[in-house]
Amino acid sequence: MTAVTFPLFPDQASSNAGSVDAIYGLMVLLTVFFSVAIFLAIAFFAIKYHRKSEDEVPPEIHGSLALEITWSVIPLAIVAVIFILGAKIYIAASRPPADAATVYVVARQWMWKVQHPEGNSEINELHLPIDRPVKLVMTSEDVIHDFFVPAFRMKKDVLPGRYTQEWFTPTRLGRYHLFCSQYCGTNHSRMIGWVEVMEPSDFERWLKGSARTESMAAVGERLFARFHCGSCHGDGGSAPRLAGLSGRPDEAHLREAILHPARAGAKGAMPTYQGQMSETELLQLIAYVRTLFPEVPR
Amino acid sequence: MSTFSAAIPGKPDYLSDGYGLKSWLLTRDHKRIALLYLASITLFFFLGGVFALLIRLELLTPAGDLVSSETYNKLFTMHGLIMVFFFLIPSIPAVLGNFLIPLMIGARDLAFPRLNLLSWYIYVVGGIFTLTAAIAGGVDTGWTFYTPYSSTYSNSHVVLTALGVFITGFSSILTGLNFVVTIHKMRAPGLTWFRLPLFVWAHYATSLIMILGTPVLAISIVLVFLERVFRIGVFDPRIGGDPLLFQHLFWFYSHPAVYIMILPSMGVVSEIITCFSRKRIFGYNFVAFSSVAIAVLGFLVWGHHMFVSGQSVAASVIFSALSFLVAIPSAIKVFNWTATLYRGSISFQTPMLYAFGFIGLFTMGGMTGLFLATLGLDIHVHDTYFIIAHFHYIMVGGAVMGYLGGIHFWWPKISGRLYPEWWGRVAAVLVFIGFNLTFFPQFILGYLGMPRRYHAYPEEFQVLNVMSTAGASILGVGYLLPLVYLTWSMRYGPRAGPNPFGAKGLEWETSSPPPTENFVVMPVVDEEAYAYAVKKSPSHV
Numbered sequence: 001m002t003a004v005t006f007p008l009f010p011d012q013a014s015s016n017a018g019s020v021d022a023i024y025g026l027m028v029l030l031t032v033f034f035s036v037a038i039f040l041a042i043a044f045f046a047i048k049y050h051r052k053s054e055d056e057v058p059p060e061i062h063g064s065l066a067l068e069i070t071w072s073v074i075p076l077a078i079v080a081v082i083f084i085l086g087a088k089i090y091i092a093a094s095r096p097p098a099d100a101a102t103v104y105v106v107a108r109q110w111m112w113k114v115q116h117p118e119g120n121s122e123i124n125e126l127h128l129p130i131d132r133p134v135k136l137v138m139t140s141e142d143v144i145h146d147f148f149v150p151a152f153r154m155k156k157d158v159l160p161g162r163y164t165q166e167w168f169t170p171t172r173l174g175r176y177h178l179f180c181s182q183y184c185g186t187n188h189s190r191m192i193g194w195v196e197v198m199e200p201s202d203f204e205r206w207l208k209g210s211a212r213t214e215s216m217a218a219v220g221e222r223l224f225a226r227f228h229c230g231s232c233h234g235d236g237g238s239a240p241r242l243a244g245l246s247g248r249p250d251e252a253h254l255r256e257a258i259l260h261p262a263r264a265g266a267k268g269a270m271p272t273y274q275g276q277m278s279e280t281e282l283l284q285l286i287a288y289v290r291t292l293f294p295e296v297p298r
Numbered sequence: 299m300s301t302f303s304a305a306i307p308g309k310p311d312y313l314s315d316g317y318g319l320k321s322w323l324l325t326r327d328h329k330r331i332a333l334l335y336l337a338s339i340t341l342f343f344f345l346g347g348v349f350a351l352l353i354r355l356e357l358l359t360p361a362g363d364l365v366s367s368e369t370y371n372k373l374f375t376m377h378g379l380i381m382v383f384f385f386l387i388p389s390i391p392a393v394l395g396n397f398l399i400p401l402m403i404g405a406r407d408l409a410f411p412r413l414n415l416l417s418w419y420i421y422v423v424g425g426i427f428t429l430t431a432a433i434a435g436g437v438d439t440g441w442t443f444y445t446p447y448s449s450t451y452s453n454s455h456v457v458l459t460a461l462g463v464f465i466t467g468f469s470s471i472l473t474g475l476n477f478v479v480t481i482h483k484m485r486a487p488g489l490t491w492f493r494l495p496l497f498v499w500a501h502y503a504t505s506l507i508m509i510l511g512t513p514v515l516a517i518s519i520v521l522v523f524l525e526r527v528f529r530i531g532v533f534d535p536r537i538g539g540d541p542l543l544f545q546h547l548f549w550f551y552s553h554p555a556v557y558i559m560i561l562p563s564m565g566v567v568s569e570i571i572t573c574f575s576r577k578r579i580f581g582y583n584f585v586a587f588s589s590v591a592i593a594v595l596g597f598l599v600w601g602h603h604m605f606v607s608g609q610s611v612a613a614s615v616i617f618s619a620l621s622f623l624v625a626i627p628s629a630i631k632v633f634n635w636t637a638t639l640y641r642g643s644i645s646f647q648t649p650m651l652y653a654f655g656f657i658g659l660f661t662m663g664g665m666t667g668l669f670l671a672t673l674g675l676d677i678h679v680h681d682t683y684f685i686i687a688h689f690h691y692i693m694v695g696g697a698v699m700g701y702l703g704g705i706h707f708w709w710p711k712i713s714g715r716l717y718p719e720w721w722g723r724v725a726a727v728l729v730f731i732g733f734n735l736t737f738f739p740q741f742i743l744g745y746l747g748m749p750r751r752y753h754a755y756p757e758e759f760q761v762l763n764v765m766s767t768a769g770a771s772i773l774g775v776g777y778l779l780p781l782v783y784l785t786w787s788m789r790y791g792p793r794a795g796p797n798p799f800g801a802k803g804l805e806w807e808t809s810s811p812p813p814t815e816n817f818v819v820m821p822v823v824d825e826e827a828y829a830y831a832v833k834k835s836p837s838h839v
Contacts, residue, residue, distance in 0.1 A: 045639035060831035063581035089674020150747025161535025
């Protein structure tokens with residue numbers, strides 16, 4: 001981007017961007033229409049009825065019920081339509097498709113740590129293949145942050161103590177800004193990075209080539225052993241065997257079950273693991289536990 | 299009704315009823331208290347303006363090079379805190395409302411004059427706390443105090459600042475209480491509810507918000523204080539709290555607070571439009587009840603600040619629908635003001651220019667508010683410069699234009715002098731142009747994705763930021779001019795006479811400046827508000 005161009009829209013690089021831009025365009029048209037209409041009405045009246053002499057006495061006009069109803073009902077109908085259009089996009093944006101790939105994000109003052117299930121992790125960068133829906137499961141180690149990619153028209157706050165999600169399908173190759181858009185302290189404006197959308201083949205190469213250790217689930221399996229989860233949840237343990245349960249619970253439920261077992265509805269004596277593992281370790285453990293369940297969401 | 303206006307020789311007007319410091323600092327006269335507020339909020343306005351200027355200078359270049367990030371974060375925090383809590387919220391109610399409500403309803407003072415003076419002292423004490431915090435090193439949480447940043451992580455003077463805001467809140471609660479009681483109990487004989495000027499209706503609605511909303515802000519601040527000082531877990535999840543709870547509590551007050559800022563301005567605009575078109579307001583009942591509707595609906599829409607916060611989808615959908623409803627009473631007002639001009643006798647004096655400016659900028663602010671209420675669109679523009687532009691169109695384009703229009707309109711009544719009309723028009727035009735140049739580019743910046751509260755930004759955003767900073771310098775000149783010529787006019791302006799604009803309303807029936815007791819003979823009302831067509835303006839001098 002050079003200084004000569006004067007763009008009005010950011011790049012359209014997700015399946016969501018077109019519909020957001022469309023409703024934005026509609027709103028701009030409505031704004032122009034009403035602003036111009038009111039401006040013209042005021043200008044017309046102001047010129048036509050400007051004061052001609054100091055002792056002018058205009059006629060008494062109290063109002064008009066018909067007009068009041070008209071200019072209440074028409075705007076009401078217009079905003080009702082906009083409400084529905086906007087709600088549709090929002091509801092779609094809050095429901096990731098079942099086949100979306102999951103990528104984990106841990107935010108902290110002032111950096112983004114991205115963890116791919118395959119084991120690759122990156123700082124302030126997110127590499128993605130084109131045309132594959134991806135779901136981000138995000139949490140923060142300290143204050144509230146926000147994962148905002150203008151080219152995807154997508155953002156969501158990233159909170160400490162819970163998971164939030166956002167999803168999108170990148171549809172254009174390129175490098176796009178990643179911004180933290182929830183004020184998070186001194187270096188808020190430096191908590192920025194890049195999302196790089198790649199050809200699937202390039203992405204596969206990147207996955208294999210970039211610094212990677214083991215898959216998250218493999219690390220999680222060791223954590224499962226280290227925290228002795230198996231002594232209760234394994235064979236002959238007092239707690240339910242995880243593999244036997246039906247349906248794969250989502251990350252938020254597992255987080256709650258590990259950190260606040262009582263709150264998550266666990267009966268019996270499961271202790272809390274709050275404060276005993278880092279956010280990244282918790283995500284690895286969850287990634288492993290999820291592999292124990294059949295692949296149908298609960 | 300010109301009988302009320304005769305000043306009795308030997309009876310001083312309120313300005314010459316004592317000159318010593320004590321006669322001002324211990325006054326119980328609502329008009330003098332209004333001037334105490336005028337002086338203090340003007341001080342805060344220009345202080346907040348200096349912070350804004352520094353912010354705009356920093357953003358002239360993409361690199362964060364003028365001040366450090368710590369300083370920049372403190373600048374926008376102090377700008378927001380001072381402008382919201384120490385200028386906008388008290389602005390029209392505490393100055394014009396205080397001065398005019400008793401005059402408009404034909405009373406000698408507010409219901410509780412001592413409480414009124416106490417309100418000002420509370421405001422000053424709160425202001426001193428916040429200024430002390432600023433001098434001691436400032437606060438960097440943003441005016442929104444989001445947790446757990448404010449309650450756990452920030453190393454700045456959160457407690458001292460928050461105490462200042464907490465204390466000032468009580469000033470606002472007491473002012474609201476005073477207005478409600480005064481409007482209920484002290485109206486002149488014959489002045490029924492539906493004969494009240496719309497300025498009074500707007501202040502009644504505003505007072506309800508002040509009384510019902512401000513305590514919730516006070517509670518939220520106390521909870522932040524408890525968590526920060528005593529580590530009682532309310533908001534920080536590491537000690538068992540919920541960070542979103544704070545946002546719910548904060549916006550439960552701070553969204554209605556926007557209506558505390560805009561409703562009085564709407565009241566001012568109703569007075570100005572009617573006077574300078576010599577017409578009864580079109581659809582009086584609709585304009586009056588739309589104020590009440592905005593006040594009530596305003597309490598039900600706080601969740602629209604939280605569409606991307608992690609709030610549930612169902613809550614967001616409901617808050618979006620309710621937010622769209624606020625558009626209806628707002629639109630009703632704009633349409634009725636426009637219709638009031640029809641077949642009027644329109645003159646383009648300074649207050650009317652501000653009123654026209656208000657309608658234009660408020661329409662833009664209101665329409666762009668609909669962008670933010672639109673769920674799918676808010677995901678993209680939330681927490682970007684789009685939202686900065688939107689709320690400045692409402693809170694500066696709307697509230698401050700109304701405030702300046704009102705200050706000019708009632709200046710002859712307040713000071714007894716006329717301001718220089720030509721300079722007034724120049725300033726009004728400068729403010730309008732400067733404002734648009736400052737804030738319109740920010741809509742585009744926001745849609746392009748520039749987040750708010752960024753000390754440094756990518757280079758492609760620079761052109762629009764330069765335009766914005768250029769506009770801010772014009773806006774600054776537009777705001778300084780009235781300070782100069784209004785001060786000048788207090789001594790050198792021509793004497794105004796009781797009713798220089800030929801306006802209707804009881805405040806114009808008494809002399810300018812009014813006597814301490816407001817009216818020599820207590821008025822009796824036998825006509826509707828804005829009865830411009832009933833007879834020729836009698837006391838037009």
